[in-house]
Amino acid sequence: MRMVADYEAGLLDAIICYDLDRLTRQPRELEDWIDRAKQRGLLLVTANGDTDLSTDGERMYARIKAAVARGEVERKGAQSRAQRQRAEQGRPPKGVRPVGYRIDGSVIPAEAEVVKGIYAAFLRGDSLNSIARALSGVKGGDVAAGLSQFPLHSRTLVIERNERRAAEGKEPRPVPPEGVWVASTVLSILRNPRYAGYSVYTKKKDRKLPPGESQRKAIKDNIVRDENNEPVLGQWEALIEPDQWWNVQNLLDDPSRVTNRSGATVRKHLGAGLFRCGECGKPVITRARYYSCKDGDMNRTRDAIDEYVRAVVIERLKRKDLNRRKKQIDPDAKDAYSQRIAEQRARIARAERDYDAEIIEGTDLARIRDAARAEIQRLEAERLASGTGVVLGHILGVEKPAEAFLEAPLAMQRTLIDTLMTVMLKKAKQGKKGFDPDSVEIAWKS
Ligand SMILES: [Zn+2]
Structure with missing residues (x-):
């Protein structure tokens, strides 16, 4: 400890700290400070006033503070040990209930349906934002199908707490206004291992991590495992098949695998950032009604190209040789x-x-x-490696893949195109009227 060294070296004769228990939570260390104070004098200045450790009364006060602080540390340790034990036994954690479950771990059917709908929409290829919009009651535009408006869980929890407070004769807390769902709320549901039936224990240090990649990755690490490193199953009903849950994690961990996952950049057009410039190979950008090269190599009418590419995909899907692939996925x-x-x-x-x-x-x-x-x-x-199959299975694994493709959300159509082929847009020939299929080069991926 630097402070101890400085004091021993005679560099300081007073210590300023917020409170005594910031100086030390260890009664033994406090005794060391008291000894030092006795020998050479030491003034402690805290927010509560000065403590002169060379007088009996103040020493007593300091010892009481340190003992209380120590007790707190031990109590917190015991609490987290008890929580860890609960998790190892697969009992539902105490505290805030997740969407879909009561605090005792039993299922709330209406909420469980929403959770299932969120997972299904995500596996179909809907973005986090389009799921959030559907749950916020937005109509039209890029909105995930199969989901309708649902109250925010944070608001529901306040209302439930107020019901308990009313039963105890306490004043209700203010209820927040109806808010809108955001991508991160959807993400926290997609990331929760409890829905796959896995028991979870969050280590204390993990709770303090700032939101972001490290925390998201940590959630899987929070799954409690037994001595054989197998996940401990909770004593509650899983809402999502473990396979599906892992596929969702896989897709979330690797956004490059599927376009438009995060919802950060909503792609409104089939080929934006996906089709490539036939001259320089860079992904195209969209401008007004056109696909354009960033470097100005070409500028092509979007609708005609989208129509052509979709027609090519549909022809491809009708071919028998996709059956082998179908089987794989x-x-x-x-x-x-x-x-x-x-x-x-x-x-x-x-x-x-x-x-x-x-x-x-x-x-x-x-x-x-x-x-x-x-x-x-x-x-x-x-x-895990076969994860893409889940998304594409919804198109290729069905009776009529061509129809499924046309009905699929844009993000999923893009995923399928990206899996099957590379689309290169060449410069339109001068003087040629209408759409020229030769100006779109399609390279099939094996
Ligand atoms: Zn170019």
Whole structure:
């Protein structure tokens, strides 16, 4: 401690601090300061007044303060230990209830439907902003389908608290006005592991992190895991299939995979930033009715190009050879991963039982367990890597993919185009009337 060193070196004879317990929360350290004060004199100036540690009365006061401060530290430690234990037992956490659950962990059906609708919209390719707009009751424009106006959770919580206060004969707190949903509110629902049934414990230091990437990443780390590193399941009903929840995390973690995820830049046009200039290869920008090259290489009428590109995609979707791909990204394939992972878990459990029954040796158990865990890890990685399939599965995995494509939200159409092909816009030939298909070059991605 720098301060101790400075004092020992005779550099200071008074210490100014906000309160005594800022000097030290450790009674033992306080005793050291008292000894120093006795030996050489020390004036402590705090917001509550001066403390002269060389007098008995003041020393007593300082000791009481330090003991109280120490007790507080211990109590907080005990509280977080109790919370951690609750989480390890999969019991619903105390405190603020999330959308969809009562504080005891039981499901609130109307709210649960909204949570499910938010996940479904996001997996369909809707942006956080378009989901927020739908929940705010906005009609028309870029609004996620299947969701309607819903009160903000923060407001609902105040109203519920007021009901409890009224029951206790207390004055109600002011209820905030009806607000609008924002992308970050939607994000916090999409990020909450409780919806997949996972028990969560937030370490105290994580709670203090500023909002942003570090915090978002930390949420997955907050899933409580057992001694086998398997997530602890909470004693509440999951609203979202774990596979789907992980796919959402995957998409959120990698916005480059899917355009228009964050909703930060709403793309209103099919090819904005996606189609490329045929001369220099840079992504095109939109200007009025045109797709243009930033460097001025070309300027093309947007509607005609969009129409042509959509027609090409539809032709492509009608081809049989997409069946192979369809199979790869069949949404049902997701369940196959879960099942194979469950099989490996069962293998571990069986080996443990056999070991308990003295049918196999400890070395056999270790070998089986290591192999099964490695396989689980591999399967989980594979499942994550196939994440794009979920979005595209909604188009390619259906009976009539061409119709599904035309009905899909713009963001999803863009995703599919980006997966299938690169669109290059060449300069229109001088003197050529109408739309010339040769001026749009399509390179298929394998
Ligand atoms: Zn260019």
